[in-house]
Amino acid sequence: MDRIGIVVKADDAAQRKADELESWLAKRGIEVIQKKNFPHGRKVSQNNKTFAPSDLFCIFVLGGDGTFLSAVRWIGNQKIPVLGVKFGETGFLAETAENDLFVVAEHILNRKFFIEPRMRLLVRVIRGETERTSETVLNDVVINKGALARLAHIKTYLDDYNLTTYRADGLIVATPTGSTAYSLAAGGPIIHPAVPGIIMTPICPFTLTNRPLIVPDSVTVTIRLAKKSSNIMLTFDGQVGLEINNRDRIVVQKDRHPINMITISGHHYYDVLKTRLSWGGGRN
Numbered sequence: 001m002d003r004i005g006i007v008v009k010a011d012d013a014a015q016r017k018a019d020e021l022e023s024w025l026a027k028r029g030i031e032v033i034q035k036k037n038f039p040h041g042r043k044v045s046q047n048n049k050t051f052a053p054s055d056l057f058c059i060f061v062l063g064g065d066g067t068f069l070s071a072v073r074w075i076g077n078q079k080i081p082v083l084g085v086k087f088g089e090t091g092f093l094a095e096t097a098e099n100d101l102f103v104v105a106e107h108i109l110n111r112k113f114f115i116e117p118r119m120r121l122l123v124r125v126i127r128g129e130t131e132r133t134s135e136t137v138l139n140d141v142v143i144n145k146g147a148l149a150r151l152a153h154i155k156t157y158l159d160d161y162n163l164t165t166y167r168a169d170g171l172i173v174a175t176p177t178g179s180t181a182y183s184l185a186a187g188g189p190i191i192h193p194a195v196p197g198i199i200m201t202p203i204c205p206f207t208l209t210n211r212p213l214i215v216p217d218s219v220t221v222t223i224r225l226a227k228k229s230s231n232i233m234l235t236f237d238g239q240v241g242l243e244i245n246n247r248d249r250i251v252v253q254k255d256r257h258p259i260n261m262i263t264i265s266g267h268h269y270y271d272v273l274k275t276r277l278s279w280g281g282g283r284n
Contacts, residue, residue, distance in 0.1 A: 002030065002031060002055070002057070003030065003031045003032070003033060003053065003055055003056050003057065004025055004030055004031075004032055004033070004056060004057050004058055004059070004060065005032070005033045005034075005035065005052055005053075005056045005058070005059035005060070005080070006018050006021060006022060006032055006033070006034045006035070006059070006060045006061075006062065007034075007035045007037055007059060007060070007061045007062070007063070007067060007070065007071040007074065008034065008035070008036060008037060008061075008062045008063060008067070009037050009062065009063030009064065009066075009067040009087055010036065010037060011063070011087060013087065014062045014063055014087040015036075017062055017085075017087075017098060017101065018034060018060075018062050021060065021062075021101065021102075021105065022034060024102060024105070025105075028109065030109075033052070033053060033056065035052075035071075035074065037063060037066075037067045037070050037071075042240055042241055043240060043241060043242070044133045044135065044236070044240045044241065044242045049073075049076075050074070051074060051075070051076040051078065052074045052075050052076070052078065052080060054078055054080075056080050057080075057081075058080060058081045058082065058083060058108060058262060059071055059074075059075065059080055059081070059082045059083070060083050060085060060101075060105070061082060061083065061084045061085060061094075062085045062087050062098075063085075063087045064086070064087060064091060064094075065084075065091065065092055065093045065094075065181070066238065066239075067087075068082070068084045068093040068094070069093075069138060069139060069237045069238065069239055070239060072120075072138045072237070072259055073237070073239060075259065076136075077136070077257040078257075079257075079260055080260070081115055081260040081261070081262045082259065082260065082261060082262065083095050083096070083104070083108070083261075083262040084096075084261075085097070085098060085101055085104075086098065091272075091276065092180045092181070092272060092276055093177070093261075095261070095262060095263055095264060095267060096264065096267075104264055107264055108262065112264075112265070113262050113263065113264055113265075114262070114263045114264075114265070115260045115261070115262065115263075116193070116260070116261045116262075116263045117258035117259070117260055117261075118138060118175070118176075118177045118193055118258055118259045118260075118261050119175050119176065119177070119193075119196070119217060119254060119255070119258055120136045120137060120138050120175065120254075120255040120257065120258060120259060121136065121137050121140075121141060121173065121175055121198070121252055121253065121254065121255055122134065122135075122136055122252070122253055122254070122255040122256075123135050123136070123137060123141045123234075123236060123250065123251070123252050124250070124251045125234065125242060125244065125248055125249070125250055125251075126248065126249045126250075126251065127247050127248050127249070128247070132242070132248070133242055135236040135240075136255050136257070137175070137178070137236050137237045138175065138177055138178065138237060138259055139174060139175065139177060139178030139181045139182070139237050139238070140172050140173060140174035140175070140178040140181060140182055140183060140237065140238075141172075141173050141234065141235070141236055141237075141250075141252060142170060142171070142172050142173075142182060142203075142234070142235045142238075143170045143171045143172075143223065143232065143233075143234055143244070143250070144169070144170040144203065144232070144233050144234075144235060145169055145170055145229075145231060145232055145233075146231030146232070146233070148231065149229065149230065149231040149232065150229070151167045151168060151169065151206055152166075152167070152168060152169065152170060152171075152225065152229060152232055153165055153166070153167055153225060153226035153227045153229070154166040154167075154168065154170075154171045154202075154223060154224075154225060154226070155223070155224045155225070155226040156171070156200070156221065156222070156223050157221070157222040157223075158215055158219050158220075158221060159219055159220055164210065165226050166202045166205060166210055167205065167206040167207060167210075168202040168203050168204055168205040168206060168210065169203040169204040170202070170203035170204075171200065171201070171202050171203065171223065172186055172188065172199070172200070172201040172202075172203060173198060173199070173200055173221055173223075173252050174188065174198070174199040174200075174201065175198070175199070176191035176192060176193045176194075176195055176196075176197060176199070177193050178199070179191040179199055180273070180276070181238075182238070183199055183201040183212070186201045186202075186203050186204075186212075187201065187212060188201035188212040189212060189214065190273065191214065192269065193269065196216065196217040197214045197215065197216060197217055198214070198215050198216070198217055198219060198221065198252070198254070199212060199213070199214050200212065200213045200214075200215065200221065217254045218254070219253075220251060220252070220253045221251075221252040221253070222249060222250070222251050222252075223249075223250040223251075223252070224246065224248070224249055224250070225244065225245060225246040225248070226246070227246060228245070228246050229245060229246065230245070231243075232244055232245065234250060
């Protein structure tokens, strides 16, 4: 345990806590690699990708879910465990809060924690014989039309089966982890992260019988725009985007590399749901 990473949101309070954590770790002989999560370009770029050093023991993320998703992109396909520390508004991906940071950090240094693998999706955008981009997402990939664009016609296949053509403002393809993100706001179900599956949630569908659908995580979802269209974006975890048209084929499938999220004994996924969604009822 020689080096630990810290990813911190662009926020003064989070930065002060990150510096405090770095000093605390340094006193224990641990080198810290600190990465600031400054606003970045919103377009996909294969040339500007940088990844965390492979020898990091773990990564602390001080911020909200957006900062956590940025850290996941930094990890890439590596097995580095990651811990979310809530400094944002939502915090569905956070394991602990600011006030408990050093107690949890002590547990981690003493290796008193568990690893919970979270499924990711591999998303490839192919035009003709050329792969335009390949991205992994922890939450979701979203096809979304611009404010002034007409309804998108989204032709969708499951493996080789022609499922339907959604006429909608867009389509969300999400993991169970991402079921509490944009998919939930669009009317999709909440899926426990341990349940294997891929969620397909249309955004404001023209046909009311187009409902959210959960398919096995072994399925390959292939998507095309059925008609010529403009101002249609594909976004990856809300971090970066790519403009697409009817010449593109979007292929989505379970990625071979999950994200290893750190959990601490006594913390419960349902507690996160109850807190973040303001559900009633007490704990026994």
